[in-house]
Amino acid sequence: MKLTDPWGLQIITGKRRRGAITMRYILLWMAILEVVLGVAVWADAQQSGPMQGRGGMTGQGMMGGQMHGAQATGNAASNYTNLCSTCHGVTGKGDGPAAAALHPKPTDFADCKRMAIISDETVFKAIKGGGQSVGLSPLMPPSGGSLTDQRIKDLVSYVRDFCKNK
Secondary structure (H helix, E strand, C coil), X not given: CCEECCCCCEECCCXXXXXXXXXXXXXXXXXXXXXXXXXXXXXXXXXXXXXXXXXXXXXXXXXXXCCCHHHHHHHHHHHHHHHCHHHHCCCCCCCCCCHHHCCXXXXXXCCHHHHHCCCHHHHXXXXXXXXXXXXXXXXXXXXXXXXXXXXXXXXXXXXXXXXXXX
C-alpha cells in the first residue's frame, strides 16, 4: 500500500528516504514563494507606474546636463506635489490634508504680503534643511538629501508662482 500526501507525492517511511521527501517539500514551497513574490512585485510596479516613487533621476537630464524650461517646471510641479502638497495644499494655501493636525500651520504661499518679506534664500534653506533650519516648524522635514540644489531652486520658483497666479 502506498501513502500519498495532499500534493500526490508518495510518502516513504524509513530514515533513508525522508531526506528526499523533505527536499521535495522545500523545493515546492520555494516555488510557491517565488510565484507569490513575483506577483506582488509585478502588482506594485503596475500600480505605481514607471519610475514613480523609485528615486528616478535627481536634477540631471539623460546626458548629465541640467533640465531647463518646461521640463524643469514640470519637475518642480511634481516635486511640489510629492513633497509639499500634503501640508501646503495643491494651491499652496497651507490647506493640505495634513495641515489640520499641524501647529503651527504651514505657510500660505498664496499670501503675497507674507511671501514678499520672505527671501528666496530663506525658502531655499527651509526646503533644503527643513523648517527648523530657518526658525519655522520642526515638523517640516529637510529635502536636501533627495533634491539637488538646482531642483530646490526650481521648487522655490514654483512656490513663488502661487502669488503670481492669483
